[in-house]
Amino acid sequence: MERPGFIETPGRRVTRSSAVASETNTDDTSDSAVDMVRGSKSVTRRRTSGKTKTEDILEEEAKTVATNGHTISTEKKPRIVDGWEEGKDPKVDYSGHFEFGGSWGVLSMMIGFPMLMYYMWIGAVYYDGKFPRASEGQSTLAFIAHLANLVYVGAFPSIKAWTIYWVFFLFEGACYLLLPGITVMGRPLPHLGGKQLPYYCSAVWSFYTSILLALTLHFTGIFKLYTIIDEFGSLMSVAIISGFLVSFVAYFSALARGAQHRMTGYPIYDFFMGAELNPRMFGILDFKMFFEVRLPWYILLFVTMGAAARQYEVYGYVSGEVGFLLMAHFLYANACSKGEECIVSTWDMYYEKWGFMLIFWNLAGVPLSYCHCTIYLANHDPATYHWNRYFLTFLYIAYLFVYWVWDTTNSQKNRYRQQERGTMVFRNTFPQLPWQTLENPKTITAEDGSKILVDGWYGKARKIHYTCDLFFALNWGLITGFKSPFPWFYPVFFACMISHRALRDIQRCRNKYGEAWLEYERRVPYLFIPVSIYVFHPTIPGYPKARFPGVVVFSEIYQVTGPVSRFARQIAGQGYICAAPSTYHEFTGPEPLEYNAEDTDKGNKWKVSKKLAAYDEDASLCVDYLLSLPTCTGRVGATGMCLGGHLAYRCALDSRVKAAVCYFATDIHSKTLAAGKNDDSLARAEDIKGELIMIFGKNDNHVPPEGRDLIRKTLQDKGVLFSFYEVAWAQHAFIRDELSKGRYDPAITKVCFEMLLELFGRTLKLDLGEHDGRELEIEDVC
Template sequence: MVSVTRSKSRSRTPQTPLEEPETPVRGRRSAATPKKEASKAVKKTTGDSKKPVKDHRIDDSGELEFGGVFGTSMVMLGFPLLMWYMWVGQAYYNSQLPLPEAGQSIVDFVKDLYVKATLCAFPSLKAWFVYWAFLAYQCVLYIVLPGVWAKGNPIPHRDNIRLDYFCNALWSFWVTVFTALGLHITGVFKITDLIDNFGEYMSVGIFSGIIVSFIAYYSALARGAEHRMTGYFIYDFFMGAELNPRIFGIVDLKMFFEVRLPWFLLFLISIGAAVKQYEIYGYVTPQVCFFLLAHWLYANACGKGEELIVTTWDMSHEKWGFMLIFWNMAGVPLTYCHGVLYLARHAPSEYQWSVGYNTFLFIMLLCAYYVFDTCNSQKNRFRQQERGTLLKRKAFPQLPWQTIENPTFIKCEAGTLLTSGWYGLARKVHYTADFFQMMSWGLICGFESPLPWFLPSFFMAMILHRAKRDTDRCAAKYGPAWEEYKRQVPYLFIPYVF
């Protein structure tokens, strides 16, 4: 039987939570790394009882996500093709979906798509250099800029060690922005090149994501660092082999790729669109300004709340494989931008909305962001409160209700379930807020092109799938406590509605 209780967390709140210094100080710590183990996983036994001990390198659950081998192989094959398909639509079909012409065979249509893709998206040497120079620059900034330290979740197969994470993404973000503007002003690198030659950078991102995925997978195997392997190559390659890959002692690769590369690059693309529009028309439209705000909010949120990311599911459970690597190197920055690409490639006269409509969307974006920001903050600060690692920061903007005082929760052997704040209203309210942000990104572009609506449509499917993954895992992990949580918080996405 699992004992389920509900109590106040005052007694669990640390008496001396960690404080961020007024001026962050850079420091280095070498996170503990697992000892090299044999690449062939075997079952181990304890000394006296001879009781089998589960080998963390083996996933014997029998459960395969994302449709197993077939589903993951289709994702790895289909998503890069979809990215090229959509860009051909932007470049050659007036931001419409490419379709066969009357009387054109499917074979001829596919050949035509291939020719057009090679013309508008061939990865030039310049694009390779710029993309990887950007990546290398981010790595340098990760190491040299000031920041703060945060502790991750316990790692069961490593004696519950809690890795130290160095967090300075906010410093890196602003240094990156001013560096990009400086390069543009001096003529060393025109930021509008991200718009003019977007296809080249997109292809580099696609191929780079694939290459890094292979390096990450075989590097983990060579070092004996694999974790939860099923034995199905395609599935394991998609999900990843290693849980906590690090380089230079300080650079956590999962956090590095998730926080900096996708969102910084997405914001730079928006800046490129704004600069290009100003150069052509002498002004920047409210719609492009909307994307500047929207993409800044996301990039800045990742930086100002980086210390909260270290306790998320992605950091503590997801392995570093194709799913995370490709998505962060190509998927997010080079597909989430189709709305602003559409605006940059069309005359402002094609999307002149009323002042009232524009104002409504700005308000919708800011309200959804507020719920998204405070909801994620409440959850992750609660985790830090429990473990005595609460890190109070002053990074802008610190919004009201980011920390719950004396939160209520359900406690069981497997952990705790927060029942206060936003999570006392709906179990996945942060997904709802995130979706409304994505919806506003589509609405600001109108309905003349389907390409800006790829993101809201894809995001809806993704969060529904992820919500199911989360729910299934929580039900298995928490058992009766999860049923009690659903009783206390019956709504999934929208409080008092659904």
């Protein structure tokens, strides 16, 4: 399973067509679809993930002699995967890559984050949830001394705090070792010749045993749960000190035993990232496994249980807001426990070393900085943060739905990996949810035989689990309102962390899986939120480094119909990566509407129901996607017909779009696109920086002569570089080759397509790169 701050990675049906040969490839996702870590990336917009349908145009690139007769060099270059070069010493990191800004960056984090934790605690406790600031006339030094005194008085690491923290620590260690569980095998470790380590999973029993004991101690008066709230400052100090102490022991112990792995030779950086990959005790207690679930998430839950106990004692009830956090933190800790066997295949277990980053974060960072939503509610009267009951009900329902997506997403990925290795064990733990396991999932196979999952939720968005984690984080802040910044620390911090994580993972997966990962990106173009988009991608045999311009192809009111799909495929066949978004994804699925009266009414209704900003966002996201592809030259154009012609025009308002061809664009002259029927397309004409072609039929009854004249005059007055064509005898939709009611004219269509190719060829340009030197054998295909 995955948790906020501990994240992983990993869609659509693919149809490939080729001028000479084609090969269908269905596969899975990377370790990204396997890993679980912290942090990650996206485009800085509302959506960044998607459901897609892809078509590869031109000839499929040859993979083996058997499939297409290409001769393939057998020379194998050593690969550096996950910092280890095949055949070299696993104790050395050969990647030359440093995370977090290297030694200086990690040093600043090790110093800065504990200070930030104290600063937020002071603000939450002594400044009513506000930022601590120097009082009028107070010098900086005096203010710092004041803060230090507050820490000394309110957060001194007392014997009581040490006892509470380490008794809990040792108790959880005993539960790990002594309570019932199952043993599952981890991922093969390449540097150990594919050896798999056993992992003992007893977190389910540990979790419920811990809760039962905590409630018993509370109700018997031996240890009131709200003591955690009362002693929070002292417990935080103990956790911070413990994080440093355990990190030192882990690092120097590994060096003393010669157990170091992937060391860079920079002591500060290596201390932060860790020295040992798989630290263990008694042959059963895996420290990374132990620290990953039981310490951070159980402590977070107990802090919230303490807040609920305090609120009940003071007010006689538990507010809906505290109840919401209790539900959220219980579900999260429970999910990590019930899915503990899934953690063994994740990035933290497989790749990350046991260093300050993991140790401090699990002992102190996660449980005692992510909990400021709870601390704020515990320190304030429920009347001061009370939400409307209907909105609160909505939050509960929405949270439970997203939890289902999150739980099943992680289950699909990890169970697939277990099925692949024959290590899957079914556990009847709570809750069992539908769609946790995929049957015969689609995958992509890399050259080394590893597979990438492209099915289930990972066929809809590459990091949809990140979306869910971010949703959780935002709700933890939202439930407290907006009077204090500290509950919002975790959502902001997590968004930054998740962005870094995604970048890190994408880079690693592109290096590890090569062309297979690029194919996954083509099939599932977005990162976070599913948006239906069809992608048509060319490949040219002999040119593995070919880079293609991108073209956004906008559809008519019927979405991506057969004519639109064929139009996009035809453009792709000339060496362009085409992305065709499903225009009405807010209202319906990606399937095209029918060319009949009923669906025509639907399309026209949705056309003026969708917001103008949403149209523009779709266009911008398509441009973002094309530019993100390693196979894209970085130059993008746009085209479309009917409604799509107008959308291509609006896409050209984006300065990144170098050229646009608009076929019989509707509603520009009347300003009636989108909700409110008052678009600003003509008013913003001067924003078009690329070259434009406008094509109309003189008999087009959707855009009358005066409308075309207005468009032409406005473009001229605004100084737009454009060509304007009116075909004498053509009607509206004259390039649509299906059910056009006699309006389709193939001869005019061909001429207009040549206009498009001339403009795109001149402004966008293809970059084939070097030929790979392979010779094609002549095959008798008859």
